[in-house]
Amino acid sequence: MNAQPPPSSEDTMPVSRRTIGPYVPVRRLGEGGMGIVYLAHDAAGRQVAVKVMRPELASQEQFRSRFRKEAEAAKRVARFCTAPLLDAGLDGEQAYLVTEYVDGPDLSSVIEAQGPMGGSNLDALAVGVATALAAIHRAGVVHRDLKPSNILLAPVGPRVIDFGIAQLADTLAEQTGTVIGTPSYMSPEQARGEAVTAAADVFAWGCVVVYAGTGRSPFGGGTTPEVLFRVAHHVPDLRGLDERLRPLVERALDKDPERRPSAQELLDRLLGREEVAVEAATRIVSEAWTSPDPDRTGAVAAPGTVGLAHEAGRTSLAEGVSRRRWLPAALAGAVAVIVAAGAVIVFQQFGGGRSETPDGPLATRDQQISGIPLKATVDAATRQGTAVSVWLTVKVTGAKSWWPSDLFGDEASKVSLIDPPSGSKFSPASKDGACLCTSLPKQWLKSGDSLSLYASYSGVPDDVEKIGVDVPGFGLIPDIPISEG
The missing domain is CATH 3.30.200.20 (Phosphorylase Kinase; domain 1)
Structure with a gap:
């Protein structure tokens, strides 16, 4: 393990060189x-x-x-x-x-100062870090030292740093005999001195999510040998972690790297979509990441890191949390996050008649959610001026019974329309404070049962001829033609 130096009290320490290359x-x-x-x-x-x-x-x-x-x-x-x-x-x-240069505190500083995060804040962090790992791995790079101090919380969302020096640290390790990595976030194969692959980063992702959601490492603290033994042989401590994220985290923390999902699979499962592009995931996180009212920000006496400074010392949170306290309260409206074993997003349902299409459904998608096979069908999308109405059906195709509220909540107000060219997102309209949508029945659906969903959207431009329907759990169903009602 690399020894971390004590925080420097000299924020404006004079430099010894006039330039470093052209900088x-x-x-x-x-x-x-x-x-x-x-x-x-x-x-x-x-x-x-x-x-x-x-x-x-x-x-x-x-x-x-x-x-x-x-x-x-x-x-x-x-x-x-x-x-x-x-x-x-x-x-x-x-x-x-x-x-x-990333202007923001690191994750560990925020958790130490404000305590664990939850709900949509935690969802966005999980998506953002998985997005970064997917991009890193796509370039053939393995981070090898993903940890809370390597995740900076910028105004536009989490940013993973220090992925370019992992292999360089081998030279230092060979000279000093130190272990490269942080024990609490190392994978079992790293603890055993085996070959390190992208699966080790996925394991670290699981550890980071547990830390962010509970305020502690899943393998506890203590001496390096003690922690590494627990990493290699003990089950992780996931008490207090959001139950919606827990199943995916458990898979990421599997002792066998072959059984862990890839970073791209993490991203797909978190967003409930197939082959989510890192570009789209980044946009979702950035749009969701909101800076709260500065008046709510209190001074927090805790260390934070800036840019690459996680290893190189610390600066005051006056440059980070105290100026832009990271507690976005309205994140859920912009991040459509779903985990296989439970919904993270609230999908609300509409009570209304379903329009039948003579030529069959416009689109279908099969998905297994919490181990229950389901099929989503887009039956119709009709326009009257700038108002668009959409009819959906979700059918239980497996043998198990399904409780729709586990996925959708009480109503379908979070089913969104997406105009891909412009990136515009449309949520269901409301009247007198109520969603123009069907309320969800509180009952179990058995194998073969179907659930009809309806929603009405306003402000969809006249020139939009095809629309994407973003269904929680099933992801974005693109290119749905809009017909005149």
């Missing part, structure tokens, strides 16, 4: 096992975070070779829920990495 340091953010991190300006005057590697490492040919290789791989990571690597270089005996 002008502004102030030192801190120092860690791999090097020093600076807040700097690029040639255009934009803020960036520059990590300068330790001179004794950078002077070694083995390290420099790994540095070039890992930097090129990290540059391929798309900037979806990550702090992207912008540049890497060698300046004499100095090797440096440059990332986008």
Whole structure:
């Protein structure tokens, strides 16, 4: 394990060099096992975070070779829920990495200061980190040290950092005999010294979600050997974790890496869709991530990290939480999150007559939810001016009975229409404070039973001829033609 230095009290520590490559340091953010991190300006005057590697490492040919290789791989990571690597270089005996500067506290600081998060806040975090891992893994990179201090909470959502130096740390490990990684977030295969793959990051994702939702690691604390033994041999402690997320977290924390879902599968299950694009997931998280009223923000005396500074020291939360306290209260309306074993989103139902289409349904989709096979059918979508009405059917196709409220809630007000070209989202209209939709019956549906759903939407532009219907649990059903009613 890399030793973490104590927080520095010198937020404006003078720098010893006028430039680092083409970058002008502004102030030192801190120092860690791999090097020093600076807040700097690029040639255009934009803020960036520059990590300068330790001179004794950078002077070694083995390290420099790994540095070039890992930097090129990290540059391929798309900037979806990550702090992207912008540049890497060698300046004499100095090797440096440059990332986008993220103005926000790290997850561990927020949890320490405000306690565990829950509900839609936790959902958005789980989606954002899974999105980042999907982008990282797509580039052929394994993070290897995902942990709360490597997740920054920016105004537009969570951002995963430090995915470009994992392999570089091997040089330090070989020299010092230290364990690379943080024990509480390491996978069993890492604890055993086995080969590390993307599955290790998925395991760490599960640990991070447990920490965010409960305020503690699923494998407890103590000495490094104690924690690693529990990681390798004990079941995780998931007490207090949101039951809707628990089944997916349990799969991510499987001792066998072959049985864990991939990061893309995490994302698909969380959003209830098939092959969710990281671009779309990033947009969903960013649109959902709301900054609360500054008047509600209180000063919080807790450390936070900025940019790459998680390893390199800490800054005051005056730069993070105290200025933009991370407690978005209206997140659920924008993040459509569902987990296989239970609904995270509330899907409300409408009571209304269903319009029959002579040529059959417009679209169907099969999905297994909480182990129960279901089929969603879009039966009709009709327009009267800028008002669009949609009729849906959900049928129980498996042998088990199903309680619709587990997935939809009391009514279907959260079934949305999406106009893909513009990205516009339409929620059901309301009248006299009530949703123009059918209330959900409180009863079990047996095998073969069907549930009819109806919703009316206003303000859909006249030139929209096809619409996407976003059904919780089933995801976005695209290209539904709208006919004149």
